[in-house]
Amino acid sequence: MSAELADVTVQFGDTLALQDVSVEVPAGTVVAVVGGDGAGKSTLLRTVVREVTPTAGTVSAPGKAEIGYLPASAGSWANLSVAENLDFAGGVYGMAGSELADRRTRLLTDAGLADVPGRLARQLSGGMRRKLGFCMAIVHDPSLVVLDEPSTGVDPVSRIDLWRMISRCAADGAAVLMSTTYLDEAERAGHLVILDAGQVLVQGTYDDVRAGFAGTVTTGTRAVRPQWSWRRGRQRHEYWPVGEALPTDCTTTEPDLEDIVIALSLQRQLTPVPA
Numbered sequence: 001m002s003a004e005l006a007d008v009t010v011q012f013g014d015t016l017a018l019q020d021v022s023v024e025v026p027a028g029t030v031v032a033v034v035g036g037d038g039a040g041k042s043t044l045l046r047t048v049v050r051e052v053t054p055t056a057g058t059v060s061a062p063g064k065a066e067i068g069y070l071p072a073s074a075g076s077w078a079n080l081s082v083a084e085n086l087d088f089a090g091g092v093y094g095m096a097g098s099e100l101a102d103r104r105t106r107l108l109t110d111a112g113l114a115d116v117p118g119r120l121a122r123q124l125s126g127g128m129r130r131k132l133g134f135c136m137a138i139v140h141d142p143s144l145v146v147l148d149e150p151s152t153g154v155d156p157v158s159r160i161d162l163w164r165m166i167s168r169c170a171a172d173g174a175a176v177l178m179s180t181t182y183l184d185e186a187e188r189a190g191h192l193v194i195l196d197a198g199q200v201l202v203q204g205t206y207d208d209v210r211a212g213f214a215g216t217v218t219t220g221t222r223a224v225r226p227q228w229s230w231r232r233g234r235q236r237h238e239y240w241p242v243g244e245a246l247p248t249d250c251t252t253t254e255p256d257l258e259d260i261v262i263a264l265s266l267q268r269q270l271t272p273v274p275a
């Protein structure tokens with residue numbers, strides 16, 4: 001089953017956390033929400049799982065029993081063991097006996113946690129605990145999987161395991177909505193939503209996002225207009241919106257997702273809004 005937000009606005013006091021956001025999460029697809037701190041990623045996810053009620057707009061999503069949600073916090077009980085956490089989560093959804101045992105074995109093996117079923121969650125590394133939280137979120141094989149930064153704190157090798165499990169959820173037919181700060185990871189999603197200050201700057205497949213990107217990114221050791229530049233490794237990258245004259249001796253580069261997200265955010269922040 002799919003999920004959809006249509007023209008959703010969420011206001012917390014004076015803060016517009018989401019502004020007129022429309023996002024569709026079709027069954028069988030991974031939709032990745034990216035954006036900087038405070039962009040509204042968690043609010044978008046929490047709205048889909050009905051933890052937040054929108055100020056305006058509509059949310060369509062399956063019922064609670066069909067949703068698997070990994071919140072931004074750990075998502076497991078510190079004083080229960082790995083196996084107890086999974087059994088508890090499965091029990092909430094009425095799973096028991098061999099069905100639960102088989103599912104537990106499969107998930108712990110896929111997540112690289114099969115050797116530590118008796119370890120207390122509080123004794124796990126941050127990355128292992130995140131993977132346990134993910135396993136708990138999907139133990140009941142939900143049709144909508146919502147993951148708030150599932151791979152934050154997970155080491156690069158384990159992130160590959162995690163991504164494989166997330167992709168498998170979608171391949172098995174689930175609609176998957178996740179937020180991430182790892183843009184290399186987001187590039188693999190079927191659909192990207194780039195959020196900034198509660199607004200969708202652009203969304204579509206990675207190819208759509210790249211094809212729709214206007215302007216030029218240059219690289220060099222020093223920026224010509226520092227406020228339009230950012231560091232990438234030893235280089236500085238700089239964004240030149242359409243119509244800006246490029247310096248004669250510049251080197252241009254094909255922007256990747258990180259360049260595109262930063263350039264679009266800078267454009268929103270630095271371009272005066274017409275009166």
Ligand SMILES: Nc1ncnc2c1ncn2[C@@H]1O[C@H](COP(=O)(O)OP(=O)(O)OP(=O)(O)O)[C@@H](O)[C@H]1O
Pocket residue numbers: 012013015016017035036037038039040041042043044
């Ligand atoms: N319950 C709340 N009450 C008041 N303001 C909130 C609440 N939840 C979020 N906000 C505000 O809404 C905005 C969006 O927050 P949100 O947590 O959705 O962003 P985010 O993109 O997930 O950021 P981060 O990656 O830093 O967690 C921020 O300005 C935040 O301070």
